Amino acid sequence: MDASLVSFSQLNMCESKEKTFFKLIHGSGKEETSKEAKTRAKERRNRLSLLLQKPDLHETIHSSRFGFWARETRVSPEEAVKWSESFDKLLSHRDGLDAFTRFLKTEFSEENIEFWIACEDFKKSEDPQQIILKAKAIYEKFIQSDAPQEVNLDFHTKEVIAKSITQPALHCFNTAQSRVYQLMEQDSYTRFLKSDIYLDLVEGRPPRPTNLRRRSRSFTYNEFQDVNSDVAIWL
Known part of the structure; x- marks a missing residue:
């Protein structure tokens, strides 16, 4: 009985997290009808996209710096x-x-x-x-x-x-x-x-x-x- 309660509780927590994440990205059903809410959701997705791209940006900057130093060291x-x-x-x-x-x-x-x-x-x-x-x-x-x-x-x-x-x-x-x-x-x-x-x-x-x-x-x-x-x- 206890095990089933724990399992049920865990499922509810997972479901709650999924709903929260879904709301964060898409908003609630009512909010979706609002232009303002759609704009906010789009901005959140854009911010998320930028966060995902940051490692690539770092690698690009690092490669650029490395290229500069490499060219500098070729001077005899x-x-x-x-x-x-x-x-x-x-x-x-x-x-x-x-x-x-x-x-x-x-x-x-x-x-x-x-x-x-x-x-x-x-x-x-x-x-x-x-x-x-x-x-x-x-x-x-x-x-x-x-x-x-x-x-x-x-x-x-x-x-x-x-x-x-x-x-x-x-x-x-x-x-x-x-x-x-x-x-x-x-x-x-x-x-x-x-x-x-x-x-x-x-x-x-x-x-x-x-x-x-x-x-x-x-x-x-x-x-x-x-x-x-x-x-x-x-x-």
């Missing part, structure tokens, strides 16, 4: 040594540019290299509409006061750019780009050559983890989704 020590010959040689090599950008991120100054890359791309523009759009976006992102990635420029240089931005020419950022280039060459580049990021590459050691900030938004693809860029890498 001999190639890395050449980067110390001049700042130009460093920037002209894709892996060198990647390593230098990673270093600037540790110093919270990656806006300098992103501005330099944006200017290099801008000078290759041919379409008049591209020139106007890109010039305005560079000015708003890197030059104007309180720009999200404002670079360190003197007031006079900023004023000259501000006056020319309505009818920009391909050389309108030359002075600013030159000043930022000199700043990186004389300051950041010398520290980069002494950094663990660079010395690990020269000595053939696997790159060690670094504390990086979240990457800035891609300048070309976010600011100019409808404009073709000649630069393959925006970091």
Whole structure:
């Protein structure tokens, strides 16, 4: 008799759980007639779907990071040594540019290299509409006061750019780009050559983890989704 009571109780508990789960996903019979209830049920299903997808998302992120480090370690020590010959040689090599950008991120100054890359791309523009759009976006992102990635420029240089931005020419950022280039060459580049990021590459050691900030938004693809860029890498 006792055994049957226990069994009956367990069945009721199972049934109760099933009903609760059914209500959570589908709602009650009355609620199903309500538009609001159907919307809530759909949202619950969407949340459940997102929870189920999270492990895949983690694997994708992990694979992406692994791919970045794998590409970084393919740089030969001999190639890395050449980067110390001049700042130009460093920037002209894709892996060198990647390593230098990673270093600037540790110093919270990656806006300098992103501005330099944006200017290099801008000078290759041919379409008049591209020139106007890109010039305005560079000015708003890197030059104007309180720009999200404002670079360190003197007031006079900023004023000259501000006056020319309505009818920009391909050389309108030359002075600013030159000043930022000199700043990186004389300051950041010398520290980069002494950094663990660079010395690990020269000595053939696997790159060690670094504390990086979240990457800035891609300048070309976010600011100019409808404009073709000649630069393959925006970091």
